[in-house]
Amino acid sequence: MHTYSNRKGTTRNEHAFSMPTLVCAVFFLTSVAAAQFYLPPPPPKQPADYGKVILNSQISKPNSPGAVSFDHWLHRSKFTCRICHVDIGFAMVANTSGIRAESNRQGFHCGACHDGRRLFDGKPVFAACKDTPANSMCERCHSEGKKSARKYEYSTFTARFSKALYGINWESTEASGVIKPVDFIEGISIKKSEMKSREDFAINSGVIWVHPVFFSHEKHSLWNGCELCHPEIFPTARKSAVQYSMFSNIEGRHCGACHLKVAFPLNNCQMCHPRAPRWAQQ
Amino acid sequence: MVTRLALKKTIAVVSLVSFSVLWLAAASSAIAASEPGPQEVQAPAIEAWQREFDHVCSKTQDAMGFSEQELAVLIQRCDTLQTKIEKLDETRKKVYAGRLKMCRGLYAYVLESKRNDKK
Numbered sequence: 001m002h003t004y005s006n007r008k009g010t011t012r013n014e015h016a017f018s019m020p021t022l023v024c025a026v027f028f029l030t031s032v033a034a035a036q037f038y039l040p041p042p043p044p045k046q047p048a049d050y051g052k053v054i055l056n057s058q059i060s061k062p063n064s065p066g067a068v069s070f071d072h073w074l075h076r077s078k079f080t081c082r083i084c085h086v087d088i089g090f091a092m093v094a095n096t097s098g099i100r101a102e103s104n105r106q107g108f109h110c111g112a113c114h115d116g117r118r119l120f121d122g123k124p125v126f127a128a129c130k131d132t133p134a135n136s137m138c139e140r141c142h143s144e145g146k147k148s149a150r151k152y153e154y155s156t157f158t159a160r161f162s163k164a165l166y167g168i169n170w171e172s173t174e175a176s177g178v179i180k181p182v183d184f185i186e187g188i189s190i191k192k193s194e195m196k197s198r199e200d201f202a203i204n205s206g207v208i209w210v211h212p213v214f215f216s217h218e219k220h221s222l223w224n225g226c227e228l229c230h231p232e233i234f235p236t237a238r239k240s241a242v243q244y245s246m247f248s249n250i251e252g253r254h255c256g257a258c259h260l261k262v263a264f265p266l267n268n269c270q271m272c273h274p275r276a277p278r279w280a281q282q
Numbered sequence: 283m284v285t286r287l288a289l290k291k292t293i294a295v296v297s298l299v300s301f302s303v304l305w306l307a308a309a310s311s312a313i314a315a316s317e318p319g320p321q322e323v324q325a326p327a328i329e330a331w332q333r334e335f336d337h338v339c340s341k342t343q344d345a346m347g348f349s350e351q352e353l354a355v356l357i358q359r360c361d362t363l364q365t366k367i368e369k370l371d372e373t374r375k376k377v378y379a380g381r382l383k384m385c386r387g388l389y390a391y392v393l394e395s396k397r398n399d400k401k
Contacts, residue, residue, distance in 0.1 A: 086384060089377045103373040190340045196347075227342050227384040231391040238398050 040250050040266035047167035048073065048154030051262040053094045054144055065142035072262050073168060074152050077161070078120070080181045081258075082225040087189045088112045092232070092257060101129035110141070112188050165268045171219065181223075195222055206245070211273045233257045331366040335378060338363060339385040345392045353393040360386035 043050050051072030075084065084090045088109065091097040097109060104111030105128075113120070116127030126137060139146055161179070162172040173179050184191075198217035205212055220229065233254060236242055249256035249266055256266065264271050328336075338359050345353070360382055367378045 086381070089380045091380065098373070098376045100373070103377075106373055108373050108377050190336050192340050192343050195343050225342065226345060227388040231387045232384065236391075236394065238394070 040260065043166045043265045043267065046154075047163075050167050050265070051076070055095060055099060065138040066146065067144035068141045069144040070141070071150075071152075071154075073154065073158065076170065076181070076262070077157070077173075077179045078182060079185075080183045080223045082223065082228060083183065083185060083189065085228050086225050087185065092228075104128040105130075113185065118185075164264055164271070166265050169264070183222075195225075203244070205273070211275055213272045214274060215272075331363060331370075334359070334363055335367075335382065339381065342385050342388050345388055348389075348392070350393060350396055353389050353396070356389045357386060357393070360389065 044052075048071070053070040053072065055068040055070060085092060089097070090109065099109040103109050104114065107115060110128040114125050114128035116124055116130065118125050126140065128141065130137060140151065143150060158168055162169040162176060170179075174181065183189075198221045200214065200216050200218055203213040203215055234242075234244075244254050246266075248254050249259065252260050255272070259266050259272075338356060341348075341356065348356070363382060364379070364386075367375055367382060369375075370378065
């Protein structure tokens with residue numbers, strides 16, 4: 001019990017009370033400040049920009065067609081992740097695949113599909129980096145910072161797609177049959193046996209106030225294949241050898257390799273940490 | 283008499299010209315048939331290393347079902363293939379080395395997990 005007066009004795013009591021409070025306050029504020037560095041960055045305001053990849057943004061040559069602006073949502077609606085990142089071999093980090101106009105013309109990278117001959121939806125897919133001078137098609141991909149008309153516009157293209165807190169809910173869009181992502185391309189993909197269903201499992205959280213993660217191994221392996229995640233993103237099968245945490249996710253490792261850039265963002269906590277798994281709720 | 287001779291000559295010339303025209307038409311159509319049209323794409327000959335690549339990397343989805351010995355053989359085949367891929371041109375080397383790294387990595391990952399399960 002403290003009494004406040006101007007007398008000498010009570011002044012010392014006041015100090016005894018305020019010092020722990022001050023220490024706690026400093027500790028709390030420091031923790032809050034430190035936590036700011038480890039909060040997932042907010043996704044872009046425009047859902048169309050989520051997952052956008054700018055390729056060769058450093059191009060500065062005078063005759064350069066400029067940087068490529070790649071929309072993940074457009075290709076994601078037509079193909080599984082595996083087609084591009086395993087079968088064609090696009091790296092998971094932008095500007096590390098070594099894409100060149102020449103490699104496209106040789107039938108690699110974008111040119112694996114965009115060769116002017118391959119049919120998709122009954123129409124030939126336009127040829128990437130076609131060897132003609134002043135090709136008016138360049139701006140179709142090399143569109144970053146240009147007001148050129150893209151063929152597909154996000155809001156129109158995704159009008160029938162299920163939406164989530166940040167952009168498209170790919171899982172329910174596919175489940176509803178609005179999209180049917182292709183998982184095999186003749187001449188690119190290798191014929192494999194059918195993917196055996198992997199067991200879904202729960203990952204317990206390190207703290208009691210956070211619900212466990214219910215991880216759909218089945219869905220992830222169907223979309224990605226096994227080799228996209230193991231061992232590159234999840235490097236070891238040995239339990240407790242690697243500490244998976246929100247810190248590593250936010251740094252772009254583990255779940256953050258996709259769920260920070262393309263797949264639904266980490267800010268959407270309940271997508272991974274629901275109260276109960278969906279199969280248990282049914 | 284003269285008229286009959288002229289008629290015979292005319293018939294002979296017309297026959298010869300017709301035969302030549304027909305022969306040329308047949309020959310040119312045969313040549314055209316042997317060449318691919320603008321819409322046709324000739325399938326590139328699959329090289330031996332690529333056949334091996336397709337064979338080795340087509341088993342990734344079955345990796346969990348392989349024994350340790352089978353996985354070790356697959357890893358060995360990936361390593362042998364790697365030396366062949368190193369000799370390809372820059373673009374093919376980059377693309378196929380990356381793809382091979384993924385399947386080799388997966389086989390090594392599954393092998394490691396199987397060995398850990400035994401412990």
